[in-house]
Amino acid sequence: MNEKIKEDNYKIFALLSKYLNDAPDFVEKEEVDGIAESGVSSEYAFAVILAAAFELDIVDNTGDRDLFHNYFKKMIHQLNVNEYYNNPYYKNIIIPTMKVGKSELKYEKYKPFEGFVCNDIMPNKAGRHIPQIGFFDVEFKFPAILENERIWMTVTPNEIETMKEAVDQAYGNVLTFGLGLGYYAYMVSEKENVESVTVIDSNQDVINLFTSYILPQFKHAGKIKIIKSDAFEYAQKHMPKGNYDFVFTDIWHDVSDGIDSYLQMKQYEKTCPNTQFSYWIEKSILCYL
Structure with missing residues (x-):
């Protein structure tokens, strides 16, 4: 792996870490729909909005445009809620709201167009490590255990995949x-x-x-x-x-x-x-x- 690819990997993970930790619901439906009206997919629109939020110039800056092509276009995935709600665990297990000691059992949710890790990192032959980020276009509820009011264990698309x-x-x-x-x-x-x-x-x-x-x-x-x-x-x-x-x-x-x-x-x-x-x-x- 050459140094440039290492730098790109590091840059992508640093940008995504800040996004997922600080503002995973940054992308809004209206923005996605507005860009998608031009004929591109919601995934592509989501990626463009995220790149702009990271202050990447994917039009005039060659380096930023390459970064977008090498990572963002393979990184963003619109998921179908029905695929996960039809999972046997989701269909057959009902999670009550309950608290025992410092542990709390409940449902949490992803907002429409909220980003989250949805699968393992995908390495390619060149050595690029491409994170997998998913979003739904509607609200999605998932089971969770909180420890001291912090989400600790979940059953989300990431766990399922x-x-x-x-x-x-x-x-x-x-x-x-x-x-x-x-x-x-x-x-x-x-x-x-x-x-x-x-x-x-x-x-x-x-x-x-x-x-x-x-x-x-x-x-x-x-x-x-x-x-x-x-x-x-x-x-x-x-x-x-x-x-x-x-x-x-x-x-x-x-x-x-x-x-x-x-x-x-x-x-x-x-x-x-x-x-x-x-x-x-x-x-x-x-x-x-």
């Missing part, structure tokens, strides 16, 4: 580190070739919320076993004796806090040579390693 492979590959006796709202546990428990799902989590409040209000809605709740434990302690002391066929790890919030945990958990693979391992947002994490 980035867990597809780990759901598809799971079989036999499955071990998963990280409970969250039980999305992964639910999806794999629905598979005929999955016999059991052991879930490791260290947060008793989250476990209590799940076992009281979500697990009873699982069609195959009998497959689920929850163990309160530190993930690394369990991986070291108990995982080798568990005869697990498939292990999925999801114990980080995003790439920034996931790299060290990912590398540590990878070390335990050698203790289970016959087990298949998978890690949440591993493709994105590898872009930083």
Whole structure:
């Protein structure tokens, strides 16, 4: 990877980080519709508005125009709410508004045209790391767990997309580190070739919320076993004796806090040579390693 591409990657991530953290609802429907009237897609209109907000001159500045072409046109995606509302978890699991300890269970929402990460970073052959940003043209509600009033765990399009492979590959006796709202546990428990799902989590409040209000809605709740434990302690002391066929790890919030945990958990693979391992947002994490 040459230095220019490294600089471009860094610039895109810096711009997007500020946008997503400070003003993810910056883009408005009226602006998108106004540009789309010229015959371009809503995705392209969204990208143009975002580029302008980043003070990029995509008309007269060659560097800015190249940046737009190499990243923005492959980065922005308009998503269909029905595709996600028809997901089995969304269709069959009802999330009550509930608070236990410092953990709160509720629905949060994306506003129309609010931007959010919707999938793993997409690296290309040239070495460009292209983030994947989605938006809906209508409001979208999603389940969430808040810790001290901060969103900590969710089931959003990003989780759904980035867990597809780990759901598809799971079989036999499955071990998963990280409970969250039980999305992964639910999806794999629905598979005929999955016999059991052991879930490791260290947060008793989250476990209590799940076992009281979500697990009873699982069609195959009998497959689920929850163990309160530190993930690394369990991986070291108990995982080798568990005869697990498939292990999925999801114990980080995003790439920034996931790299060290990912590398540590990878070390335990050698203790289970016959087990298949998978890690949440591993493709994105590898872009930083």
